[in-house]
Amino acid sequence: MTYNLKVKLVHKDAKLPFYANPGDAGLDLYSVEDKVIQPGEAELVATGLAIELPEGTEAQVRPRSGLALKHAVTVLNSPGTIDEGYRGEIKVILINHGKEPFKVEKHMRIAQMVIAPVTRVAIIQVEGLSDTTRGEGGFGSSGVK
Numbered sequence: 091m092t093y094n095l096k097v098k099l100v101h102k103d104a105k106l107p108f109y110a111n112p113g114d115a116g117l118d119l120y121s122v123e124d125k126v127i128q129p130g131e132a133e134l135v136a137t138g139l140a141i142e143l144p145e146g147t148e149a150q151v152r153p154r155s156g157l158a159l160k161h162a163v164t165v166l167n168s169p170g171t172i173d174e175g176y177r178g179e180i181k182v183i184l185i186n187h188g189k190e191p192f193k194v195e196k197h198m199r200i201a202q203m204v205i206a207p208v209t210r211v212a213i214i215q216v217e218g219l220s221d222t223t224r225g226e227g228g229f230g231s232s233g234v235k
């Protein structure tokens with residue numbers, strides 16, 4: 091099933107997001123600005139895009155593995171959450187974990203956006219929860235190997 095994603099370009103240099111290959115999960119997002127990210131620092135980078143998501147979906151802003159591997163640059167709050175009702179400009183929080191300043195250039199693909207279904211719930215407060223095999227075990231309780 092293919093949904094429609096309404097995209098508004100809110101910056102004169104904005105470019106539409108796109109799937110680099112058929113079958114890709116993520117739509118690549120372009121920067122609309124030049125910005126230098128110093129080692130250890132994070133910067134908010136504008137994409138020039140605003141979107142109207144299909145009902146019942148969210149967009150997740152995820153890192154590009156190439157930037158992570160080659161430059162140690164990733165999305166600080168990954169996956170960033172774009173709420174269905176958000177109509178502002180999508181921005182990407184990039185962090186530079188590398189040793190050199192990283193130059194974001196206009197029209198560089200800085201991140202990717204995955205559209206995903208959202209499960210919404212009604213909260214029911216209770217006093218007890220059902221028994222399970224796992225119980226309260228976590229954080230390595232099942233061992234390493």
Ligand SMILES: O=c1ccn([C@H]2C[C@H](O)[C@@H](COP(=O)(O)OP(=O)(O)OP(=O)(O)O)O2)c(=O)[nH]1
Pocket residue numbers: 151167170171172173174176179180181182183
């Ligand atoms: O990487 C991101 C993350 C969020 N947003 C926008 C869309 C999202 O719908 C809104 C709020 O994001 P979030 O809920 O993660 O931030 P918050 O700190 O909880 O802010 P708010 O109180 O506005 O929800 O900010 C982005 O543009 N990029």
Ligand SMILES: [Mg+2]
Pocket residue numbers: none
């Ligand atoms: Mg929030």
